[in-house]
Structure formats: C-alpha cells, structure tokens
Amino acid sequence: MTAVETASPPPAADGSGFSIKAFAERFGLLGAWAGVIVLFGAINPDAYLTWINFSTMFSSQAILVVLTLGLLIPLTAGDFDLSVASTMVLSAMMVAVLNALNGWPLVHTLVVVVLTGALIGVVNGVFVLYFRIHSLIVTLGTGTFINGVVLWISGSQTIGGVSMDLVNWVIVYRIGGISLSFYYALILCAALWYFMEFTSPGRRLLFVGRGRDVARLSGIAVDHVRLLSFVAAGVTSSFAGILYAGMTGSADPLSGLTYLLPAFAAAFLGATSIVPGRFNPWGSFVAVYFLVSGITGLTILGVDTFVQNLFYGGGLVIAVALSQLVRKRQPQSFS
C-alpha cells in the first residue's frame, strides 16, 4: 500500500490507443486555461491580452512552479512532504543572513543553502524510513522545527539587502521580456519530466509510488529511492527559496509558508492532466498557470480578494471533479 496514490490512467476505450475521453482528460486543463484566457481577454483585452501581463504572470509564478516540482518527487514515491515550504523559507532566510548580514560571497551562500536543503531531506528520510513513521507526521514535525529555526536565526525580522547579483539573475535579467526565474522553472520541469519518463531511476520512483511491495519484490531498493526522493525535494525547495530571496531581495520568516497549500493544489490539479492519474511535471506546470491566469483576470477586473479564493478553491475542486466524471468516478486513494 502506498501512502499517496492517484487512480491509474484510464485505458483507451477501444484498445486502439486513442480515446476521446482520454484525450479530453489529458488536455482538458490546457483547454480550461485557454478558455480562461479567452474569457478575460474578451472582457478586458487592452489590459489582459498584453505581453507585459503574460510576462509578469510567467515570471512571478516561477517560485510556485519550482516548489510544486519539489513536492511532486516524494508524492510520486508515495510520500507527503509538508516541510517543503518551511525549507523554502529557511533557504531564503539563510541567503539573507549569510549574504546580506554576514557578507558571505553569493556562490558560497548558495552552496551552503542547497546542502542544507539536502540535509533536511536526509533527516526527513531517515525518520520516515528508519523509525517507520508516516511521512505526514515526520515532515509536519520537521517543518515546524524549521519554522522555529527561521525565527531564531532571523530574530523574527525581515532581512533585506540580498545581493543584487541574485536579484538580477532571478528577476531583472530577461529573455523575451520574461525574467530568468521562469526559464529556471521551465528547465527544471523539463528535466524532471525527462527523468520520470525516460530514465530507469525515474521509472523506479514511479513503481515505488504505485506499489512498494511489488517494487521491493521486483528488486528495487525501495527505501533508497524514497530517501533520495526526500533529498531531491529538499534540494528543490532550497532552490525555490533562493528564487524567493532573489525575487524580493529580502527574506521574511513567515510569508513563504503560505505557498504550501497552493503547491499541493497545483500538484493534485496537475495530476488530472497531461498524464492523468499521475503526479506529473507538465500537468503541475499547466495547473499553476491556469490558476494564476484566472486570478490575474479577476484582479484586473478589480474584484475583491475573496473572489480570488473562490476561484482558486473552486477551480481546484471543480477541475478534479470533472476529471473524475471523465474517468467514471474511479476511486482516488490517499491512504
């Protein structure tokens, strides 16, 4: 029994490899994204259908994309990691403390931050695997512990003055009008997709998530794979933290924690598209930008903030529900 499971992808109805339902499910979210763009573009074309609008949307959501990708790895292996947002915040704060307050060179700082993310992954993995504690409990605990560390090292204060080199390489330098942060997220997404689809370790990760006992009987070192998935999540979350510090030029001890639920939302919404029934990078990528496209449209229209929450929460539930209807309500197990 795996800890996190989505239903298996539905086979083509006629066995020929093509099914309208399967196609609709795979690309339904992409269609919904296009629909949102058409809708808000029709309502307010002068503001919404501008390159500056799309470039800011693409650039500003890179952090969420990267964090979601980090989350996907342990989810694919059947584990939750509730510490990803805390790791991201710790990483951003370490950048601020080491670089801005203590004057460390940026490269040294980033190396230490990434290594710290890896260490957090090791700690999560060891507690889950050696002590046989559910990942939900372990990562809830380590996340809270990390939050305490962040408050400690920051003195509960926001710290500014992060190197402009980092700010430039995250948000200021652009290609085609879009900040580099977007391309980092895009490259990471493509790399993770390639890893999961076309490499042996990636397939083993998937097998472990689908059925640990079967994977173990097949000769896969299940614990090893799960440990590495936590480490990968820690490293990726640290990278998200570096982007976060580069985006704002500062770090504060709390605000980044609010990224946790949107990351989970994007991961689960993404699991309904592109490769339905499986956590997948491109699905999550589309999910993030589907949601932000809608929210941006609402914001440009000047609606109250609560309407954004209605769209975010409602969009998530409705999209997943429609996906379930397409797959004839096959059960989704998150045991």
Next chain:
Amino acid sequence: MRQILVRLPLRSLFTRALFAAFSALPFAAPSLAGPMEDAEAIIAAHKAMPAFTAPGEAFDARACMKDKKMFVIPLTMTNPFNVQVSKAMEEAAATVGFPLTNWDNQLKVDQWIQGMAQATADGYALIDLQGGIPPEALMPQIAAAREKGIKVTTTHLYDVTQEKSDSLDASARTNYSQAGKILAAWAFKKTEGKPNVVIIGSDEIIPTAPFVKSIQETLAALCPDCKQKYVNVPVPEWGTKIQSSVQSALVADPGINFILPIYDSMSQFVVPALRLTGRAGLVKIASYNGTPFVIDMVRTGEVDMNIGESLGWVGYAAIDVNMRALCGLPPVENLNSPLYIFDAENAATAGVPATFNDGYGDSHIAGFKALWGIE
C-alpha cells in the same frame, strides 16, 4: 492564525500634543494656501526631529506605583515590534522601580487566556494587552480580572477616531489617521499634484479602516480628480497576493504612479511587482511603520518614504498611560509618540542597517523621567 497575526505590523501611530492641532486640519474644507502648500505643511511637521511634549500633568510615579505590579501580554513575542515595545516597557518600569512581567507567547489565544488567569491570580494591579490583542477575544477573562479590581488596558490598538471597548479601563489611541494624511500628502507632493494611487491594506486589522479612509479623504481633498484604488489583502496572503495584485493593477492602469502599502512590511512584495512590470523607479512606494528593513530600502532607493516611530518612545508612553490609570489621574486619550518621516535624506540616521530606535533622538527618556518626578 499564527501566521496571520505574527506579521501584523501593528506599528500604531501615536499623536503628540505637538501635532494635535495639525491633525485636526479640516481637509474637507481646503485651506486658503492651496493643496500643495497643505501637503507640504503636513510633511514638514513630520520631518522635524521629534521633541518631547508632556502628555499630561506631572506626578510622583514612584510613590504611586509603590506595592503595585504590572502584567503585559504582547500580541506575540515572535513579532519584533511587540518585543521591542515590551523591552521598552520593562526599561521604563525599572526606571520607576516597580515589577513588570512580560507574558511570552506565540500568538495563541490559549496562551493569552493562560496569561490573563495568571495575572488575575497573582495580584497584579494592571494587565496591558500590548500591540494588537483585541479585547473581544478575552471578554470573560477581562471581566474576571476587573471583578478583582485589576485594571485592564490596551496599547497600540485603536485609531484616534475609534472608541475603545467598554470592557477596558484605558486605551491610549494611536494616530493612524495622521499617518494616512502624511502618506496622501507625500504622494501628492512627489507627483507634483497628480497622484494616481494604489492603496494596499488588510481589513481585518482593527485600525485599517480609519487609516485607509484618512488616505482616501486627504487625497480627495487635495486632488478631487485624481485616481485612487484600494486593494484589500488579508495578512496571511501578503506573500502570495500583494505582488500579483500590484502587477495586475499596473497592467490595468499604466498611469499609476504611487503605491501606498499602509503597513510597511508589505513593501517587500510591492518591489518585485514593480521590477517585473518594468516600473521600478517610475512608480514610487511610501508606507508606514518604520520597520528597519524598510528604512534600509528607503536608504537604497527601493522605497521612497517610510513613516516611523521610536518603539522605545512607545514603551515609555504606554507605561505613562498605564500608571495614570492606576494612580487615578485623568486618562491620556492618545498615546504620546511622534511620527517621523524617513526618506533618502535621513534614512541613514536610523542606522546602517537600520534599527527600531535610532534616528528619533532620545528626548522622551529625560522628558518622561521629569514628568514622573524621577531625578
């Protein structure tokens, strides 16, 4: 909930007698001098180095506070604002010579309740809900304390236009409204009378409504035809929604030239929005709180102006209000703490990096000591 309120920059603004008359300027009825002169007058009043003005009559604090002790429950000790105010209150209490206990907590209602129970049981004379705790959250505990003769007060909660809860014995109001006037005047002056403003606030914070109203009314009085827009972003969503809201506002209206995030910690999410939309340097930011990292951003040019107040001053003023409540003296309605403008010219006086207390002078220490009959 904790995430929500830990970030509350409840850096209230306190009126001072020096500015009291000025605060009452009726902007609904523009002066004969003209709007630009009005705006410049507001700014000039808060560019001057703060000077101490007695908030009430002098009294013998040591004699009054003999055998009395005070209990302070900060909103949370994970917020540097509350920590600094509590430290200053401890310092002021030590100066007078009475015991003061700070109740360490992390923004949990059960911890506040526990603190109220302990203070009620241990014979404290006064309980101060410091820096943002709404009395409505502790009504049974406050009633129990007052039944035993314990005074209950708040520090840094209400705006000068708001009435305190009847459950409280005293509550010196803070002048968020004046901060609103300063922000509006600053945007008006810096845009040469043509502000197109986005105001960002958080409606769930008690003084936000009068604060925002003050900005809106001042802008309307100075410049009836100028555009302004208000965006409400709840505190827990600052990290995810301020940036996107500002981006969208700038896309929808390229003419926007000023952003006024009323609590300055919001600024860190406004700056990337300006960078991403290519408007950094063109659209200015002005805010209120005097949080050190934002004053640093003023020094480096990312933020145009920040209104600050000395938290050491706030702590002494809070002790003054509480002692008057215990000593049967006429209450001080508005907390004695001045607002002071930091811009590119003087940001470095707050320290490099900035601190919570540097740059304001220390006239309050000698002033309060003399007022309390010490020395």
